[in-house]
């Protein structure tokens with residue numbers, strides 16, 4: 143989708159005789175570029191707030207030789223005032239102070255494949271991609287209305303894929319079930335999220351797919367699967383953990399298996 147938007151902008155600039163390139167290889171931070179371009183200001187959740195669209199936005203940075211006039215900063219003064227709803231809403235307390243976010247504690251990072259700390263995996267709940275609690279609660283977003291038309295075609299994919307078939311599914315199933323943007327996190331990241339979600343739902347129906355994912359080639363997915371089986375508990379899950387331990391060579395996964403075999407609540 144990003145490429146479609148870029149193409150719209152590129153063509154508009156090309157008609158005026160200017161060049162435009164995507165930011166990809168220059169890696170200019172998009173949020174900072176948006177602020178410097180005068181599109182918004184940082185909110186206390188470190189997300190860019192704009193007057194018209196709140197913070198429900200994604201930015202794509204385009205570099206151009208067009209002589210654009212500086213528009214000055216958006217919003218004079220502090221856009222948040224005395225509000226601190228986003229800071230209080232975060233399930234992992236990822237905000238050490240206003241305007242500062244600890245990336246290590248932000249669920250959204252884990253959903254992109256950064257390892258989720260064992261003691262906080264329950265906070266991921268059944269999310270498969272994106273958290274955004276600190277954006278949803280923002281009063282600046284309350285009056286926004288869903289768009290009725292888009293300059294690009296929306297993808298025809300479910301917004302709530304079924305969890306049980308997902309965790310152990312073939313890559314092709316992921317490609318059909320997820321939109322292009324979450325797929326950028328990679329199938330392994332999405333599969334890991336599905337595994338954690340199975341652990342958090344703690345439904346015995348999750349044992350069968352986890353029996354398979356605990357043998358996945360990726361260490362992180364095996365470790366998450368051990369954790370998830372431990373959360374589900376019961377004899378069948380414990381048997382799956384014991385079987386997996388007999389063939390596992392990685393210490394990190396063996397430790398997860400051993401913790402999963404501890405009596406509840408120590409294993410959580």
Ligand code: SF4
Nearest residue numbers: 232248249273274276
């Ligand atoms: S996206 Fe979620 S986890 Fe990350 S800072 Fe916002 S509320 Fe916290």
Ligand code: SF4
Nearest residue numbers: 185186222225228280
């Ligand atoms: S929730 Fe409140 S403090 Fe947080 S970004 Fe929105 S207005 Fe600012």
